[in-house]
Amino acid sequence: MQAVLYVSHGSRVEKARKEAVSLIQSVQERIDVPLQETCFLELAEPDMAQGIKNLVERGATRVAIIPVLLLSAGHYYTDIPEEINRAKLRHPHIHFVYGRTIGIQDRVIDILVQRVQETKVVRHSDANILLVGRGSRHSETKESMEQIAHKLCSKMDVANVNVSYLAACSPSFDEGLQTSLKEGWSQTFVIPYLWFTGLLMRSMQDKINGMQEKSQQVVLCQYLGNHPIMIDALTDRVHEALQNEHSLSQ
Secondary structure, three states: EEEEEEEEEOOHHHHHHHHHHHHHHHHHHHOOOOOEEEEOOOOOOOOOHHHHHHHOOOOEEEEEEEEOOOOOOOHHHHHHHHHHHHHHOOOOOOOEEEEOOOOHHHHHHHHHHHHHHHHOOOOOOOOEEEEEEEEOOOOOOOOOOOHHHHHHHHHHHOOOEEEEOOOOOOOEEEHHHHHHHHHHEEEEEEEEEEEOOOHHHHHHHHHHHHHOOOEEEEEEOOOOOHHHHHHHHHHHHHHHHHHHHHHOOO
16 A cells, blocks of 8 residues: 655754644645655654554555655755665565655745745845755755755846855854845845744844844845645655656556
C-alpha cells in the first residue's frame, strides 16, 4: 500500500509546528493516497523513525519521503538519507522513494515580492533589499540564495539585493544590517527566506527593534508561511515523487 511521509524541520516554537502541520494537511487533502503521516527532523515529535514505523504498522509497503524544506543542504543530502538507510535495515520489505525540496522557483520568489508589498510601506528609490536565509555549511546553500537574490532583484526592479544568513554562512544577518547602515540607505526591507515562523524570526525582529540608528527605516517582511503557492509547490513535489514511485515499481 502506498504511503507518504512528510518530513518537516521542526521547531521549539509551537506556532511554527502548527503552521507546518496545517500546510501539510492542506497538501494531504490534495493527494489521493490512503496513508499519509507528518514527522520532524528535530525539536518535535514524531521523528522520522517513528513516522515510518507508524506507516508500516498501518500497512504501508511503499513510502514516498517528502522533505518539507526550501533548499537542498545538509538535512536533505545527509540527515534524511541516513535515516532512510536505517529504515531500510529495519523494514527491508518496504520500498522507499525520496522526493525533492522546493528548490528555486519563480513562483516562490513572487511571494517574496508580495511580502514586501504587504507591508504597505512606500518603497524609496534608494531602498535596500536584504534577503535573509537560514544558512548551511553546504556550499549549495549560498549558490541557491545568490540565484534567488538575482531573480528577486529583477522582479523588484532594484539595483541590488544583498544576502545574509542566520547561521553557518557569511555574511551574518548582523553584518548585513550593519552594512546597510554604513552604506547609508534611507530604507531597508528585510525579506526572510524562511518557510515558517520560529526563534529565527523572533531574533531578527529583536535585532531590528534594538537598532539605535534612527536615520534609516528597517522593515521586516513576513516569511513565506502557508501561502497558497507554497501549498501548490509542495503538492507538486508529492505528485512528482509518486510518479517516480510508480515508474520504479513497474
